[in-house]
Amino acid sequence: MTSTEKDRENFLPGMKPVLELLEREPERVDMVYVRRGRAGAESSRLLDLCRERGVRFSLVGDDALSRMAAHAGHQGVIARLREASFMPWEDFLAQAANAPLPLMVALDQVQDPGNVGTLARTLFAMGGAGLILPRHNSAFLGPGARRSAAGALERLPITQVVNLSRAVKEARDAGFVTCAAQKVDDSMNPLTEKLPLPALLVLGNEDKGVRPGVLKHCECSLCIPFRRDFDSLNVAQAGAILISCFARSLEI
Known part of the structure; x- marks a missing residue:
């Protein structure tokens, strides 16, 4: 497995899975990438959750999302996951x-x-x-x-x-x-x-x-x-x- 492939293992693409993770286990999310200009109720909910849970987010172009997701459908949203667990x-x-x-x-x-x-x-x-x-x-x-x-x-x-x-x-x-x-x-x-x-x-x-x-x-x-x-x-x-x-x- 190449370094790029290993890095992709830490990305979770798709609106629904990212929303669910932010609601249930926000501590596992390091950063959320959202397609710049993406509108709608789900996008608003996602950004509100990021702010409520203290999760960083970044508005990026579609080309950047495509590179992170490789061939997976990202629906304009990708979460980068943490690998290390943190002690309080x-x-x-x-x-x-x-x-x-x-x-x-x-x-x-x-x-x-x-x-x-x-x-x-x-x-x-x-x-x-x-x-x-x-x-x-x-x-x-x-x-x-x-x-x-x-x-x-x-x-x-x-x-x-x-x-x-x-x-x-x-x-x-x-x-x-x-x-x-x-x-x-x-x-x-x-x-x-x-x-x-x-x-x-x-x-x-x-x-x-x-x-x-x-x-x-x-x-x-x-x-x-x-x-x-x-x-x-x-x-x-x-x-x-x-x-x-x-x-x-x-x-x-």
Whole structure:
């Protein structure tokens, strides 16, 4: 099976099946694509359900729908399904301190599924408490993420939150030291300093970094020192180093 064919397994075409899924299990829907200009009572009901259930939707051209649906009849509507199951935030936070490595990793608008999958694989292997993803503007946890995770996405606790800034604050209030990966004057050197645990580590988008609204709830900053003049590491590489540094702190 090709990568394109695997991706198509995550699409549900057709007005009636998408409506039924939004009514019964909206948490399984990542995005709904609707033909631009489609009118009628069913279309209005579908868009109303998306708004009521907090499901993202996008108005697209018929050519885009045809590519997603291949030869299946889509009737102007296709839902993209989630593959990973999400733990409720309250349950996730309650169990995080009991992980072998009491470290939660929050991904602030990380878009690349491969990076998310690789981070899940690293965090699971090191005994981490799990991943926190914002509900909007996060990578789709479909085939690309699953291939990179090599089975970790099905075993690692993952939660999805509407407001990442609020979640970081709630973790801090619950006794977790909140840290952001960023370079500032008072950044800690994770290679030489013992890192605090239990902790929450925020990794940001490669272009924009961690957003200011999230940073305001972070108590410390971590920056990996480079030995050569080099631009940057991608989020999966930097995250793997920082997760390892937290794991090392258990042994010090």
